Amino acid sequence: MSMESDVIVDRRRLRRKLTFWRVASALIVIGAVVAVGAYATPWGGKLTGASAIQRVNIDGLIRSDQKRVEALERLGKSNAPAVIVHINSPGGTTAGSEELYDALTRLKAKKPMVVVVEGLGASGGYIAALASDHIVAQQTALVGSIGVLFQYPNITDLLKTVGVKVEEVKSSPLKAAPNGYEPTSPEARAAIDALVKDSYAWFRGLVQNRRGMDDAQLEKVADGRVFTGRQAVDLKLVDQLGDEKAAIAWLVAEKKVAPDLPVRDFKLSPRLTDLTFIRTAASVAFDALGLSSIARQVEQTGIVGAADRLNLNGMLALWQPAPSN
Known part of the structure; x- marks a missing residue:
């Protein structure tokens, strides 16, 4: 082996060692x-001051979370005078969004509550916001995305490329359909379409009921797109433009909350990771x-x-x- 080859081998070894370390x-x-x-x-939904307005932050993907539900129930039983819910979320699963909406609705029944949409309150994030009787949004926040989807990977072509075939025995044609290992049958696609339409009808009904829209108003906002906060006010998706200060002013004016109360973060037992x-x-x-x-x-x-x-x-x-x- 030549000296040049030895140098190349040594360099490769060195790079591997550096990557490892x-x-x-x-x-x-x-x-x-x-x-x-x-x-x-600290874990467990901890109050940082009973005489303070509690700030609840809903960030990122929304999924089912029983610890969050339990934390919100503890907040409802506390002496907190009011709650401000900050939402910055693109949504998540429909089940998780519904669970969060129900938990916030129960909280609103016990405490004056207002929602502030910061950067994003879309789809499942907007479902959560609908629990409040008053929604504040920043002017450039993105709001809406009223709709649902069912998505799944289909690796049929990949399996053909690598020469793998998945065999299965099932009780009926629609069991575990779609499975991603074969083209989706028309029957399976029709079944999924029915699921999507049913969940979409639930979402539309929730928006119409909570925001007091007629059919014509609902049609303008329920095509899946997002709107800026400025657009959302005119479309009745939100009530007011502003930030936390605007939310506090609403609590003071409409819910008779003392104007000099501080605002403290309420921890929703975040996942460690x-x-x-x-x-x-x-x-x-x-x-x-x-x-x-x-x-x-x-x-x-x-x-x-x-x-x-x-x-x-x-x-x-x-x-x-x-x-x-």
């Missing part, structure tokens, strides 16, 4: 911050592996949220813009 270091950092977070993070400092560490780890797109997703939605994005299927109330490169 980068990944190992990133994993060690993640493990350390998880341990610190588990020790330092969704905490901000862990998101950052995980993002660094994925960057070290050269997976920058996943790193950006982790930074935005957390580890669980990024995993959900990669495996979202079934019935969704979700606004999904085209992914950026």
